[in-house]
Every structure is written in structure tokens, then in C-alpha cells.
Amino acid sequence: MEQTFIALKPDAVQRGYIGTIIERFERKGFKLVGLKLMQVSQQLAEKHYQEHTQKPFFKGLVSFITSGPIVAMVWEGNNVVESARKMMGATNPKDALPGTLRGDFAVDMGRNIVHGSDSAESAKREIGLFFSPDELLSGWHRSTESWVYEEAQKEPASV
Numbered sequence: 001m002e003q004t005f006i007a008l009k010p011d012a013v014q015r016g017y018i019g020t021i022i023e024r025f026e027r028k029g030f031k032l033v034g035l036k037l038m039q040v041s042q043q044l045a046e047k048h049y050q051e052h053t054q055k056p057f058f059k060g061l062v063s064f065i066t067s068g069p070i071v072a073m074v075w076e077g078n079n080v081v082e083s084a085r086k087m088m089g090a091t092n093p094k095d096a097l098p099g100t101l102r103g104d105f106a107v108d109m110g111r112n113i114v115h116g117s118d119s120a121e122s123a124k125r126e127i128g129l130f131f132s133p134d135e136l137l138s139g140w141h142r143s144t145e146s147w148v149y150e151e152a153q154k155e156p157a158s159v
């Protein structure tokens with residue numbers, strides 16, 4: 001099954017939204033397969049945001065993501081990459097619709113509370129950056145699965 005990398009940025013942790021945001025993904029029906037509270041190093045931040053190296057906001061972005069603890073997570077489910085992006089809402093919270101995480105809980109582009117991989121390829125790369133294979137518990141069975149999916153789910157793909 002598909003996996004995505006979700007990070008609760010330092011603003012989400014500081015503002016007390018860890019539980020609220022995790023709950024949204026749980027209630028949707030996705031399965032949590034990796035979770036940790038961590039401090040992002042300068043080196044990891046620069047690798048994670050590699051595609052933005054040349055952007056004028058890069059320095060601020062790296063300084064923000066390293067400014068306090070984050071919660072790094074891997075979520076699994078059918079179409080989880082695209083669905084998680086929809087649940088997060090537009091990058092700029094001013095354009096994010098109500099009902100989305102950024103639409104409901106954020107105001108400023110540089111404080112948009114959550115990161116989510118933008119494609120299956122990015123997810124694979126980002127999961128590899130933040131988690132070692134033994135930190136992921138892909139094989140566990142969530143007992144609500146037959147109430148979330150009509151068809152039985154296949155074994156998850158290994159990361």
C-alpha cells in the first residue's frame with residue numbers, strides 16, 4: 001500500500017496541534033506506521049528541502065524547520081499521498097480552504113504547520129531521510145480496515 005511522509009512543523013508542536021492533526025489522519029482511516037518527536041539538524045533540513053535550495057525563502061525555511069522539535073510520521077493507505085495533500089490544503093494558508101489543516105489552523109505561508117510529500121517518489125525519498133527501516137511498522141493490521149476498504153488490502157510495499 002502507498003505511504004507518505006508527514007511532518008508536524010515546529011509551529012504545530014509549539015501551538016499544541018500534535019494530537020489534533022494526528023487525529024485527522026486517524027479518523028480518515030489511514031494507518032500510522034512510523035512516528036517520532038525529533039530535532040531536525042541543519043544538514044537534514046537542507047537535504048529535505050533540496051528542491052528549494054535556490055529559492056529566496058530557503059534560508060528562512062531551513063531556519064524555521066530547525067527552530068524546535070517536529071513530529072515526523074509515515075502514514076499508509078490507498079492514495080495517501082494525494083489525499084494527505086488535500087487534507088493539508090494549499091501551501092499558502094490564505095488560499096487553503098476551511099476544513100483543511102492549513103485552512104483551519106494557519107495564517108502565514110512561513111508558518112503553515114504541516115509538511116506532506118508531493119508525490120510517491122518524494123515520499124520514498126523523504127521517508128528514507130527521516131526513518132530507518134526498523135523504525136517503520138508497516139505490517140501491523142488495523143482492525144478497522146474492512147470498514148475503511150471494500151476490498152481486502154494487499155501486503156504493504158517495503159520502503
Ligand code: DAT
Pocket residue numbers: 052057061090091109110112114115116118
Ligand atoms: P508544500 O509545503 O505545500 O509542499 P513547497 O514544497 O512549495 O510547498 O514549499 C515548501 C515550504 O516552503 C512551504 O510549506 C512554505 C515555504 N514556501 C513555499 N513557497 C514560499 C514562498 N513563495 N515564500 C515563502 N515561503 C514559501
Ligand code: MG
Pocket residue numbers: 116118
Ligand atoms: Mg513540498
